[in-house]
Amino acid sequence: MKNNEHEFNQLLSAIIKTTHFVKTEVIQTLWSGYGEIARFETVEPDLDKFSNGPDMTFVVKHINPPVIQQHPRGWSGTISHQRKLASYDVEAEFYQHWANKTKPFCALPQFIGQASLSQSCLSSKMIVMSDLDREGFPTRLTTVSAENSKICLRWLARFHALNMQHDPLDNWPNKLWPIGTYWHLATRAKEFDAMEKGPLKDAAVELDKRLNNCRYKTLVHGDAKIANFCFSNDLAHVAAVDFQYIGGGCGIKDVVYxxxxxxxxxxxxxxxxxxxxxxxxxxxTALCLFQSAFSRREIEKEWRPLVNIAWADFERFLAGWAPLHAKRTTFSHRLTVAAIATLNK
Structure with missing residues (x-):
């Protein structure tokens, strides 16, 4: 354990260019016990760490998979494990090669560095990034009003407009997920098998096909839940985090999720x-702002009919993964039934 900690500190020191730092807070543990996200602070060697001396805070996402995987809902296994490991590689790729170019238009952490740890586990790594609390986004929410949700919709719209593609090349987006989101059908065979027989299961392949065959694609965040947005205190500005499942796709998937x-x-x-x-x-508005060459009308014409389709696609995932989930409401059922009905037209 000491060797692991020593290697961690050595690699982190090389990234931030100082050996004088302390962990001040564990922000959260990663899903299924795969590590933690923690806040660190640099300290001047001659100053008490609680003084008002010069300091810099930063955040480290330390991926350190457990020897025995235990999923909170019982979905452990080799496929689940490998998907998680791949998702952290994708996230590191996004932060290193995409995030800093995106940040001027859509607030997110700035990439500082990354490293793989050899002594603890071949799959262990760290991603070091700027501290959004320090940058003016200290507020976390679990629910919002419809009015306050609009600032997140603006973030998503800008992000989608910035990364818009029309009939993208096969290698796009390079080293990210070819299909963004964590629930799409190709990666959820076990959950599909667990679904009850019925219209939704029968429609699953066609729902997936409708979403993936759209000609206008963008980068989708892939896990754009409220917990992955950080707000300013007045809720007027927002930043996004957690890009493990970023990849190509129809932006509407982010919106309905x-x-x-x-x-x-x-x-x-x-x-x-x-x-x-x-x-x-x-x-x-965002397409105009970025002087996009793509037709605003054509994108909406293609994506708007996919709203219910995208909703039903996520409902399909829940039906196998957690059939009694609280999100499976009368409203959700109504949109899903409407989506399935359009498949036969």
Whole structure:
């Protein structure tokens, strides 16, 4: 254990160019016990770490998989383990080669460095990034109002507009997931097998095909739940984190997943269609801002009919992964039934 800690400190020192740092806080543990995210602070050697002397805070995502994998919902296994390991490689790739170019337009952590740890585990690594709390995004939420959700829709719209593609080449996006999101059908065979027989299971392949065959694609965050957004204190600005499942796809997948993550059923019943309209308005604005060559009307024409399809696709995942999940509501069922009905037209 001491050897592991020594190697960790050596590699971190090389990245931040100083040996004078302390861990001040564990922000959270990673899913299924695969490590932790912690806040660190540099300290001047002659100053007490609690003084008002010069300091810099930064965040380290330390991936350190357990010897025995235990999934909270019982979905452990080799496939799940390998998917998680690949997701951390993808995230490191995104932070190193995409994030700093994205940051001026869509707030997210700045990449500082990464390293692999050899002594503890071949799959152990660290990703070092800037501290969003220090950059003005200290607030975390579990739910938001429909009005406050719009700032996240703006972030998603800008991110999608910035990375828009039309009939992208086969190697795009290089070294990220070819298909973004953690729940898409090709990676969830066990969950599909666990689904009850019925219209949704029968429609699963076609739902997946409709989403993946769209001609306009972008980078989708892939896990754009409310927990992965960091807000300013006045909730007027937002940054995003956790890019493990970033990859190519239809931006609407991010939008419906986000709205389902933070709004209750009553709010969704009343506000969902308006919020979808708000997203497309923000997407049009962002495409203009970035002087995109792509047609705003053509993108919306293709993506808007996929709203219910994307919702039903995530419902398909839940139906196998956690059939009694609280997100499986009357509203969710209604959109899913509507999506399946369109497949036969």
């Amino acid at each position: 986000f709205l389902g993550s933070c709004l209750d059923e009553t709010t969704l019943e009343r506000q969902f269609e308006q919020l979808i309209d708000d997203y497309f308005t923000e997407l049009h």
